[in-house]
Amino acid sequence: MEQIKTSDVLYEEFFRKDGDKKITHYCPGCGHGTIQKMIAQAIEDLGIQDRVVFLSPVGCSVFSYYYFDTGNIQCSHGRAPAVGTAFKRVHEDSIVISYQGDGDLAGIGTAEIIHAANRGENMSVFFINNATYGMTGGQMAPTTLLEEKTLTSPFGRDRKRDGAPIKMAEMIATLDEPVLVSRVAVSSTKEMLKTKKMIYKALKNQVDNLGFSFVEILSACPTSWHVSPVEARVHIDETLSTVFPLGTFVDKADTVLPYGPSLFPFLSGEDFLVAIVEGGELAECEQAPLKDELAIMVAGFGGQGVLSGGVSLANAAIAHQLQVSWLPSYGPEMRGGKASVTVVMSPDEVSSPLAEDIDCLIALNSPSLTAYEHMVKPSGTILVNSSLIDHEPERDDVTVHHVPASDLAKEAGLPQATALVMISAYIHYSQVLTIDSLIESLHLGLKKKSLIGKNRELILKTVEILVSK
Ligand SMILES: Cc1ncc(C[n+]2csc(CCOP(=O)(O)OP(=O)(O)O)c2C)c(N)n1
Ligand code: SF4
The missing domain is CATH 3.40.50.970 (Thiamin diphosphate (ThDP)-binding fold, Pyr/PP domains)
Structure with missing residues (x-):
């Protein structure tokens, strides 16, 4: 066994195992x-x-x-x-x-x-x-x-x-x-x-x-x-x-130039968030009246706009000066595979983007409702896409809202905005963010900028229907 302590950079004693604390676990001659x-x-x-x-x-x-x-x-x-x-x-x-x-x-x-x-x-x-x-x-x-x-x-x-x-x-x-x-x-x-x-x-x-x-x-x-x-x-x-x-x-030590002060100067603070959301200006809204962290999961299948809807929700929260994480999860298929996103928003630093207990589940299809409803906290909320889900959640300790999201999105000629309809409904019911901030953030999440107008109309129509319910 070799004794390696010679420098203050090494600990005085090694607590790897019982016995002599001065020797390492390496074999003799290693x-x-x-x-x-x-x-x-x-x-x-x-x-x-x-x-x-x-x-x-x-x-x-x-x-x-x-x-x-x-x-x-x-x-x-x-x-x-x-x-x-x-x-x-x-x-x-x-x-x-x-x-x-x-x-x-x-x-x-x-x-x-x-x-x-x-x-x-x-x-x-x-x-x-x-x-x-x-x-x-x-x-x-x-x-x-x-x-x-x-x-x-x-x-x-x-x-x-x-x-x-x-x-x-x-x-x-x-x-x-x-x-x-x-x-x-x-x-x-x-x-x-x-x-x-x-x-x-x-x-x-x-x-x-x-x-x-x-x-x-x-x-x-x-x-x-x-x-x-x-x-x-x-x-x-x-x-x-x-x-x-x-x-x-x-x-090449004598010939190369040292790195500058920062390789990635944009990777800091708010700029980092802007970089993540694909550039552009964020709307500036009043600080959201949020005391504790909130986790919202949007789950459905590819093609319903789950991930981009999540981006819009995250951006709306950022516009309200909240700290946000956006964690997607999806299968290998471009269309039709499982897709979900968890958005965590908080008045302080987000504790973890991985949320095991969620405040709200936005279920866009039956398998998602079945798979994730157990994650909703007691007294939490489940939003059900009633166009595609014909059964009720099993939970009786949560608030449930039904929104015919696929029908509304299809009528507007935007089936890929199904998640956005549900997110509009979430904002309407929860009152944590404002519909304005969601609309203002659309340009950051939508790849096709020509569709911003139609998406805006769809959000407003959703809210109108929910208000008149
Ligand atoms: C993912 C994974 N694959 C294989 C192993 C098994 N494993 C542990 S150490 C090791 C090889 C270590 O050899 P080396 O990197 O040469 O280091 P040495 O032990 O010779 O110092 C392997 C294959 C493992 N721990 N994890
Ligand atoms: S590298 Fe060889 S000699 Fe060194 S600790 Fe491992 S087994 Fe022993």
Whole structure:
């Protein structure tokens, strides 16, 4: 067991398991502990501990968050570059470290890493290539050597059957965006010193906002290789590095320009909402008299305008200065498949766009009523599209309104506005928003601007009918 505490960036004690709190869970001679010590040291030297978000992969290093006293995210297998992309774009001052094994990065996560590299995401990736799936007991990895025997290649890796070892550093070096692509090794003292420097450089590049740095590190797995720790390091120098040559393939640190202050300046505050709703001016209405969060689900089938109706409802709420989320859900069919949208509106920050208990269900067809009526809170509301639904809700603790929405929409020559009719009815009954704000928001949700007038008339007609009921 290796003791890795050398830097303040690592915790004093590791609470992963009972017993000695000073040792890690890594096997004796494992490269992970050595590499993580080097990363911790570089973080300390650069003075960036409070900015670091360490992405732990799935693999033997899955428990890195027990060791690094930094921000930590445990990512799904292979997805760290996608998680890192999101995090970095939202928190541009963070230092994102993606630490991934060969199963994680070169197997299940090949697409994520290639695209993150191709976009030149401003992050530092450390790719730990031990040519095996260590955590699961030594199966063949994409980087396993030809003829190497593993749990899943007991007679050796066969080129025809299994392909040749993937050389990730060389692949990534073919892309235009990466700033640094290098392969180093945790083997002899000389190679370790080079590794330490390269780790520092990859992090420094990010601190300087230079872009994507990728360091592949050949690392020992004595356990899966069935050799001693000393033999494992010799194996790296004498065998592994002949297949995966060490060296720096790309280094543009001295020639690229740093990123500007913000890659995505529009992704903030109210502008962000406007961007989501496809541009354009929002109406400005009085603050809605809403004290608590409200969740409204519109559910039906594709072609009834469920999603665009939801957009109009969301925009009307934004116009009334509410905070809003719009969460669609739909099947693969363009027409006729299931479609629903949940709009959550709140006077304060929306707690979650996923609502398990809803205040109002707008059911546009029978299956939706049956599927979702149980989600409505006691004393909530169900709006039933009486043109298509010929049975009553089973709930007797909610208010039910019937609206012949499909008929009204069809009469107006707008069957795709069925949801909008129901939303108009919701606004009429609930009085949370105003019909004016819905009409004012139409131009943001409708792709065909020529239909704004007809949709407006349909909304007004719906309200007229409901008032005269
Ligand atoms: C979606 C999913 N598929 C498969 C697994 C099983 N699994 C866990 S770790 C691992 C491979 C880890 O190998 P590597 O990334 O090389 O890291 P190492 O353990 O060698 O450090 C696999 C396939 C999983 N946990 N999740
Ligand atoms: S199985 Fe291999 S990679 Fe995993 S901790 Fe042990 S030596 Fe390290």
